[in-house]
Amino acid sequence: MKISHLAIAAALAACGAHAATVVIGNGGGRLILQIGSTNATINTVNFSVPGTSVGNGTAVTSTNVTPASPTCPANTVLIDAQARSTAGNPRTATLSVNSSTPLTSGGFQIPFTQVSWTSSTPGGGPNGCLNAPVTIPSGTFTGAAGQALITFTTSRRACICAQFSYLNQNVVSAGTYTGQVTYTLAMP
Amino acid sequence: MRAALVLAAGLAMCSAAAASTRLDDSLSPRQRVETTTRWLYDGVGDWTEDQMNALVAEVHAMEFRLRTAPYVGKTAEIYLSIPQNVSGLRVPTAMRVEWTTRGLFAPGSVTPGNRALVYRGKITEPVMSDYFDFRIFLDARTSERGIEFDPVFEIDLVAP
Numbered sequence: 001m002k003i004s005h006l007a008i009a010a011a012l013a014a015c016g017a018h019a020a021t022v023v024i025g026n027g028g029g030r031l032i033l034q035i036g037s038t039n040a041t042i043n044t045v046n047f048s049v050p051g052t053s054v055g056n057g058t059a060v061t062s063t064n065v066t067p068a069s070p071t072c073p074a075n076t077v078l079i080d081a082q083a084r085s086t087a088g089n090p091r092t093a094t095l096s097v098n099s100s101t102p103l104t105s106g107g108f109q110i111p112f113t114q115v116s117w118t119s120s121t122p123g124g125g126p127n128g129c130l131n132a133p134v135t136i137p138s139g140t141f142t143g144a145a146g147q148a149l150i151t152f153t154t155s156r157r158a159c160i161c162a163q164f165s166y167l168n169q170n171v172v173s174a175g176t177y178t179g180q181v182t183y184t185l186a187m188p
Numbered sequence: 189m190r191a192a193l194v195l196a197a198g199l200a201m202c203s204a205a206a207a208s209t210r211l212d213d214s215l216s217p218r219q220r221v222e223t224t225t226r227w228l229y230d231g232v233g234d235w236t237e238d239q240m241n242a243l244v245a246e247v248h249a250m251e252f253r254l255r256t257a258p259y260v261g262k263t264a265e266i267y268l269s270i271p272q273n274v275s276g277l278r279v280p281t282a283m284r285v286e287w288t289t290r291g292l293f294a295p296g297s298v299t300p301g302n303r304a305l306v307y308r309g310k311i312t313e314p315v316m317s318d319y320f321d322f323r324i325f326l327d328a329r330t331s332e333r334g335i336e337f338d339p340v341f342e343i344d345l346v347a348p
Binding site: 022024027032034038080082086155156157 | 216224231232278326329335337338
Protein backbone atom coordinates (compact mmCIF):
# COMPACT_ATOMS: atom_id res chain seq x y z
CA MET A 1 0.00 0.00 0.00
CA LYS A 2 2.73 2.46 0.86
CA ILE A 3 4.56 1.81 -2.38
CA SER A 4 1.41 2.56 -4.36
CA HIS A 5 1.01 5.92 -2.67
CA LEU A 6 4.52 6.91 -3.62
CA ALA A 7 3.93 5.91 -7.20
CA ILE A 8 0.85 8.13 -7.38
CA ALA A 9 2.75 11.14 -6.10
CA ALA A 10 5.45 10.63 -8.68
CA ALA A 11 2.93 10.41 -11.51
CA LEU A 12 1.25 13.65 -10.56
CA ALA A 13 4.54 15.51 -10.20
CA ALA A 14 5.39 14.58 -13.75
CA CYS A 15 2.27 16.45 -14.90
CA GLY A 16 3.47 19.64 -13.25
CA ALA A 17 1.60 21.78 -10.76
CA HIS A 18 -0.89 24.21 -12.11
CA ALA A 19 -2.44 27.14 -10.42
CA ALA A 20 -3.68 30.10 -12.43
CA THR A 21 -7.41 30.36 -13.09
CA VAL A 22 -9.36 33.01 -14.98
CA VAL A 23 -12.95 33.53 -13.85
CA ILE A 24 -15.23 35.56 -16.08
CA GLY A 25 -18.46 36.89 -14.63
CA ASN A 26 -21.46 38.09 -16.55
CA GLY A 27 -21.29 41.84 -17.01
CA GLY A 28 -25.05 42.18 -17.27
CA GLY A 29 -27.53 42.79 -20.04
CA ARG A 30 -27.87 45.82 -22.24
CA LEU A 31 -30.80 47.81 -23.59
CA ILE A 32 -30.34 50.21 -26.47
CA LEU A 33 -33.25 52.30 -27.72
CA GLN A 34 -33.17 54.91 -30.42
CA ILE A 35 -36.23 56.86 -31.49
CA GLY A 36 -35.46 59.19 -34.36
CA SER A 37 -32.23 61.10 -34.15
CA THR A 38 -29.13 59.78 -32.43
CA ASN A 39 -28.74 62.84 -30.26
CA ALA A 40 -31.09 64.22 -27.62
CA THR A 41 -33.31 65.85 -30.21
CA ILE A 42 -36.99 64.95 -30.04
CA ASN A 43 -38.18 64.38 -33.56
CA THR A 44 -41.33 66.19 -34.66
CA VAL A 45 -43.91 64.60 -36.92
CA ASN A 46 -46.15 67.12 -38.67
CA PHE A 47 -49.57 66.63 -40.23
CA SER A 48 -51.33 69.25 -42.29
CA VAL A 49 -55.09 68.84 -42.65
CA PRO A 50 -56.87 71.17 -45.06
CA GLY A 51 -59.85 72.91 -43.51
CA THR A 52 -62.21 71.34 -46.02
CA SER A 53 -61.05 67.83 -45.07
CA VAL A 54 -61.21 68.03 -41.30
CA GLY A 55 -63.00 65.01 -39.85
CA ASN A 56 -63.82 63.39 -43.20
CA GLY A 57 -62.27 60.08 -42.15
CA THR A 58 -59.57 60.17 -44.76
CA ALA A 59 -56.23 59.57 -43.07
CA VAL A 60 -53.54 62.18 -43.54
CA THR A 61 -50.00 60.89 -43.82
CA SER A 62 -47.21 62.94 -42.37
CA THR A 63 -45.37 64.90 -45.00
CA ASN A 64 -42.80 66.43 -42.73
CA VAL A 65 -40.56 64.90 -40.06
CA THR A 66 -37.82 66.95 -38.49
CA PRO A 67 -35.01 66.35 -38.29
CA ALA A 68 -35.01 63.94 -41.20
CA SER A 69 -33.58 60.48 -40.67
CA PRO A 70 -30.26 59.93 -42.45
CA THR A 71 -31.27 56.45 -43.50
CA CYS A 72 -35.00 55.95 -43.14
CA PRO A 73 -37.21 57.15 -45.98
CA ALA A 74 -38.40 60.73 -45.96
CA ASN A 75 -41.15 61.51 -43.46
CA THR A 76 -40.49 58.44 -41.35
CA VAL A 77 -38.99 57.95 -37.89
CA LEU A 78 -36.43 55.31 -36.92
CA ILE A 79 -37.45 53.09 -34.00
CA ASP A 80 -34.56 50.81 -33.05
CA ALA A 81 -34.68 48.60 -29.94
CA GLN A 82 -31.93 46.21 -28.89
CA ALA A 83 -31.99 43.88 -25.89
CA ARG A 84 -28.99 41.77 -24.97
CA SER A 85 -28.22 39.11 -22.43
CA THR A 86 -26.30 35.87 -22.28
CA ALA A 87 -27.74 32.44 -23.02
CA GLY A 88 -27.27 31.53 -19.38
CA ASN A 89 -29.55 34.36 -18.38
CA PRO A 90 -32.15 34.68 -21.15
CA ARG A 91 -34.49 37.62 -20.75
CA THR A 92 -37.52 39.08 -22.42
CA ALA A 93 -37.68 42.72 -23.47
CA THR A 94 -40.79 44.76 -24.11
CA LEU A 95 -41.01 47.94 -26.12
CA SER A 96 -43.94 50.08 -25.04
CA VAL A 97 -45.20 53.56 -25.70
CA ASN A 98 -47.01 56.10 -23.56
CA SER A 99 -49.56 58.09 -25.54
CA SER A 100 -51.84 58.92 -22.63
CA THR A 101 -51.41 62.69 -22.89
CA PRO A 102 -53.43 63.96 -25.87
CA LEU A 103 -52.41 66.54 -28.38
CA THR A 104 -53.61 69.95 -27.32
CA SER A 105 -54.31 73.33 -28.85
CA GLY A 106 -55.39 75.79 -26.24
CA GLY A 107 -58.25 74.11 -24.48
CA PHE A 108 -58.93 71.62 -27.27
CA GLN A 109 -57.61 68.07 -27.47
CA ILE A 110 -57.05 65.31 -29.96
CA PRO A 111 -56.37 61.89 -28.45
CA PHE A 112 -53.42 59.95 -29.75
CA THR A 113 -55.84 57.23 -30.75
CA GLN A 114 -56.18 59.34 -33.88
CA VAL A 115 -52.59 58.60 -34.85
CA SER A 116 -51.36 55.39 -36.43
CA TRP A 117 -48.11 54.26 -37.99
CA THR A 118 -47.01 51.98 -40.80
CA SER A 119 -43.82 49.99 -40.33
CA SER A 120 -41.18 49.38 -42.93
CA THR A 121 -37.64 48.07 -42.81
CA PRO A 122 -35.94 49.51 -45.85
CA GLY A 123 -32.40 49.18 -44.56
CA GLY A 124 -29.44 50.98 -45.98
CA GLY A 125 -26.55 52.45 -44.09
CA PRO A 126 -26.03 53.07 -40.41
CA ASN A 127 -29.12 52.44 -38.32
CA GLY A 128 -30.98 51.38 -41.40
CA CYS A 129 -32.56 48.33 -39.78
CA LEU A 130 -30.69 46.12 -42.22
CA ASN A 131 -29.73 43.68 -39.54
CA ALA A 132 -32.86 43.68 -37.43
CA PRO A 133 -34.49 40.25 -37.28
CA VAL A 134 -37.65 41.54 -35.60
CA THR A 135 -40.19 43.92 -37.11
CA ILE A 136 -42.39 46.09 -34.93
CA PRO A 137 -45.92 45.73 -36.33
CA SER A 138 -47.85 48.62 -37.74
CA GLY A 139 -50.51 49.92 -35.37
CA THR A 140 -52.42 52.74 -33.77
CA PHE A 141 -51.76 54.45 -30.47
CA THR A 142 -54.23 53.32 -27.81
CA GLY A 143 -53.91 56.35 -25.59
CA ALA A 144 -52.66 54.11 -22.81
CA ALA A 145 -49.67 54.81 -20.64
CA GLY A 146 -48.11 51.42 -21.35
CA GLN A 147 -49.07 50.18 -24.79
CA ALA A 148 -46.90 47.18 -25.58
CA LEU A 149 -45.62 47.28 -29.14
CA ILE A 150 -43.52 44.16 -29.25
CA THR A 151 -41.95 41.59 -26.95
CA PHE A 152 -38.80 39.75 -27.95
CA THR A 153 -36.17 37.59 -26.34
CA THR A 154 -32.50 38.37 -25.95
CA SER A 155 -30.24 38.95 -27.71
CA ARG A 156 -32.21 40.45 -30.53
CA ARG A 157 -33.02 43.69 -32.20
CA ALA A 158 -36.32 45.14 -33.36
CA CYS A 159 -36.17 48.01 -35.79
CA ILE A 160 -38.47 49.86 -38.16
CA CYS A 161 -38.92 53.08 -40.00
CA ALA A 162 -42.37 54.32 -38.95
CA GLN A 163 -44.55 56.53 -41.09
CA PHE A 164 -47.27 58.18 -39.03
CA SER A 165 -50.80 59.07 -40.11
CA TYR A 166 -53.52 61.20 -38.59
CA LEU A 167 -56.77 59.26 -38.86
CA ASN A 168 -58.88 62.39 -39.12
CA GLN A 169 -62.05 60.75 -37.84
CA ASN A 170 -63.37 63.67 -35.78
CA VAL A 171 -64.24 67.27 -36.42
CA VAL A 172 -61.99 69.39 -34.26
CA SER A 173 -61.47 73.08 -33.77
CA ALA A 174 -58.93 74.72 -36.01
CA GLY A 175 -55.50 75.16 -34.53
CA THR A 176 -52.05 73.67 -34.15
CA TYR A 177 -52.20 70.64 -31.87
CA THR A 178 -49.03 69.39 -30.25
CA GLY A 179 -48.27 66.42 -28.08
CA GLN A 180 -45.60 63.92 -27.27
CA VAL A 181 -45.36 60.16 -26.99
CA THR A 182 -42.65 58.39 -25.03
CA TYR A 183 -41.18 55.00 -25.89
CA THR A 184 -39.76 52.72 -23.21
CA LEU A 185 -37.71 49.56 -23.61
CA ALA A 186 -37.66 47.37 -20.51
CA MET A 187 -36.10 44.01 -19.69
CA PRO A 188 -37.09 42.74 -16.23
CA MET B 189 -6.62 -2.92 -5.39
CA ARG B 190 -8.12 0.46 -4.79
CA ALA B 191 -4.73 2.10 -4.70
CA ALA B 192 -3.84 0.45 -7.97
CA LEU B 193 -6.90 1.92 -9.67
CA VAL B 194 -6.07 5.41 -8.48
CA LEU B 195 -2.55 5.03 -9.74
CA ALA B 196 -3.84 3.99 -13.14
CA ALA B 197 -5.99 7.10 -13.29
CA GLY B 198 -3.04 9.28 -12.46
CA LEU B 199 -0.98 7.82 -15.20
CA ALA B 200 -3.81 8.20 -17.68
CA MET B 201 -4.00 11.93 -16.96
CA CYS B 202 -0.36 12.30 -17.85
CA SER B 203 -0.53 10.21 -20.97
CA ALA B 204 -2.72 12.78 -22.72
CA ALA B 205 0.16 15.21 -22.52
CA ALA B 206 2.86 12.67 -23.20
CA ALA B 207 4.31 14.70 -26.08
CA SER B 208 4.27 17.88 -24.04
CA THR B 209 4.92 18.54 -20.41
CA ARG B 210 2.80 20.91 -18.46
CA LEU B 211 4.89 23.60 -16.89
CA ASP B 212 4.54 24.41 -13.24
CA ASP B 213 3.13 27.94 -12.91
CA SER B 214 2.47 27.81 -9.19
CA LEU B 215 5.05 30.54 -8.62
CA SER B 216 2.74 33.00 -10.35
CA PRO B 217 1.63 35.69 -7.91
CA ARG B 218 -2.03 35.80 -8.90
CA GLN B 219 -3.52 32.36 -8.79
CA ARG B 220 -7.10 33.36 -9.50
CA VAL B 221 -8.12 36.35 -11.57
CA GLU B 222 -11.70 37.55 -11.81
CA THR B 223 -13.10 39.78 -14.53
CA THR B 224 -16.45 40.57 -16.08
CA THR B 225 -17.65 40.78 -19.63
CA ARG B 226 -18.71 43.86 -21.51
CA TRP B 227 -20.44 44.21 -24.85
CA LEU B 228 -17.92 44.54 -27.63
CA TYR B 229 -20.24 46.54 -29.87
CA ASP B 230 -22.06 48.90 -27.59
CA GLY B 231 -24.37 51.84 -28.18
CA VAL B 232 -26.47 52.69 -31.18
CA GLY B 233 -25.47 51.00 -34.40
CA ASP B 234 -26.68 48.84 -37.22
CA TRP B 235 -25.33 45.75 -35.47
CA THR B 236 -25.61 42.28 -36.89
CA GLU B 237 -26.79 39.48 -34.63
CA ASP B 238 -23.19 38.33 -34.25
CA GLN B 239 -22.11 41.81 -33.20
CA MET B 240 -25.01 42.15 -30.79
CA ASN B 241 -23.89 39.00 -29.02
CA ALA B 242 -20.18 39.70 -28.99
CA LEU B 243 -18.70 39.96 -25.51
CA VAL B 244 -15.19 40.68 -24.38
CA ALA B 245 -13.49 40.35 -21.02
CA GLU B 246 -10.09 41.73 -20.22
CA VAL B 247 -7.39 40.72 -17.81
CA HIS B 248 -4.50 43.08 -17.45
CA ALA B 249 -0.95 42.33 -16.36
CA MET B 250 -1.48 38.75 -15.26
CA GLU B 251 1.99 37.57 -14.42
CA PHE B 252 2.99 34.00 -15.08
CA ARG B 253 6.13 32.54 -13.57
CA LEU B 254 6.98 29.22 -15.13
CA ARG B 255 9.33 26.80 -13.43
CA THR B 256 11.74 25.93 -16.23
CA ALA B 257 14.66 24.83 -14.10
CA PRO B 258 14.61 21.22 -15.39
CA TYR B 259 15.06 22.51 -18.94
CA VAL B 260 17.87 25.05 -18.53
CA GLY B 261 20.37 24.68 -21.33
CA LYS B 262 17.93 22.86 -23.57
CA THR B 263 16.13 24.14 -26.63
CA ALA B 264 12.39 24.06 -26.25
CA GLU B 265 9.06 25.36 -27.42
CA ILE B 266 6.57 26.69 -24.90
CA TYR B 267 2.90 26.78 -25.75
CA LEU B 268 -0.10 28.40 -24.14
CA SER B 269 -3.16 26.19 -24.33
CA ILE B 270 -6.77 26.37 -23.25
CA PRO B 271 -8.58 23.16 -22.28
CA GLN B 272 -11.21 21.85 -24.67
CA ASN B 273 -13.90 21.96 -22.04
CA VAL B 274 -14.33 25.39 -20.51
CA SER B 275 -16.73 25.65 -17.61
CA GLY B 276 -19.72 27.79 -18.57
CA LEU B 277 -19.11 27.62 -22.30
CA ARG B 278 -21.59 25.67 -24.41
CA VAL B 279 -19.50 25.60 -27.57
CA PRO B 280 -15.68 25.67 -27.54
CA THR B 281 -15.51 27.64 -30.75
CA ALA B 282 -17.49 30.44 -29.11
CA MET B 283 -14.44 31.61 -27.19
CA ARG B 284 -11.14 33.04 -28.34
CA VAL B 285 -8.35 34.24 -26.12
CA GLU B 286 -5.93 36.88 -27.36
CA TRP B 287 -2.96 38.22 -25.48
CA THR B 288 -0.06 40.55 -25.61
CA THR B 289 2.98 40.37 -23.38
CA ARG B 290 5.90 42.49 -22.23
CA GLY B 291 8.30 40.77 -24.55
CA LEU B 292 9.65 37.48 -23.29
CA PHE B 293 6.76 35.48 -24.63
CA ALA B 294 5.11 36.06 -27.98
CA PRO B 295 1.63 37.54 -28.39
CA GLY B 296 -1.01 35.36 -29.95
CA SER B 297 -4.45 33.87 -29.73
CA VAL B 298 -5.95 30.48 -29.08
CA THR B 299 -9.33 28.78 -28.89
CA PRO B 300 -10.32 26.05 -26.42
CA GLY B 301 -8.75 22.72 -27.22
CA ASN B 302 -5.83 24.31 -29.02
CA ARG B 303 -2.47 25.79 -28.17
CA ALA B 304 -0.30 28.60 -29.47
CA LEU B 305 3.46 28.94 -29.50
CA VAL B 306 4.72 31.65 -27.15
CA TYR B 307 8.43 30.83 -26.99
CA ARG B 308 11.01 28.95 -28.98
CA GLY B 309 14.67 28.89 -28.08
CA LYS B 310 17.14 27.91 -25.42
CA ILE B 311 15.91 27.88 -21.86
CA THR B 312 18.35 30.01 -19.92
CA GLU B 313 16.52 30.78 -16.70
CA PRO B 314 15.15 28.46 -14.03
CA VAL B 315 12.04 30.60 -13.90
CA MET B 316 10.62 32.37 -16.95
CA SER B 317 8.13 35.10 -16.27
CA ASP B 318 6.14 37.61 -18.27
CA TYR B 319 3.03 39.72 -17.95
CA PHE B 320 0.04 38.82 -20.09
CA ASP B 321 -2.78 41.16 -21.08
CA PHE B 322 -5.68 38.95 -22.11
CA ARG B 323 -8.71 39.79 -24.19
CA ILE B 324 -11.25 36.99 -24.08
CA PHE B 325 -13.88 37.09 -26.79
CA LEU B 326 -17.15 35.30 -26.14
CA ASP B 327 -20.55 34.81 -27.77
CA ALA B 328 -23.50 35.62 -25.52
CA ARG B 329 -25.57 32.96 -27.28
CA THR B 330 -23.34 30.23 -25.93
CA SER B 331 -22.20 31.68 -22.62
CA GLU B 332 -23.56 30.68 -19.28
CA ARG B 333 -23.63 32.89 -16.22
CA GLY B 334 -19.97 32.37 -15.43
CA ILE B 335 -16.98 31.06 -17.33
CA GLU B 336 -13.85 29.63 -15.81
CA PHE B 337 -10.73 28.26 -17.39
CA ASP B 338 -7.10 27.58 -16.65
CA PRO B 339 -4.45 28.80 -19.07
CA VAL B 340 -1.94 25.99 -19.35
CA PHE B 341 1.67 26.26 -20.40
CA GLU B 342 3.25 23.26 -22.05
CA ILE B 343 6.86 22.67 -23.00
CA ASP B 344 8.22 20.57 -25.82
CA LEU B 345 11.92 19.85 -26.10
CA VAL B 346 13.20 20.28 -29.61
CA ALA B 347 16.44 19.65 -31.36
CA PRO B 348 18.75 22.67 -31.10
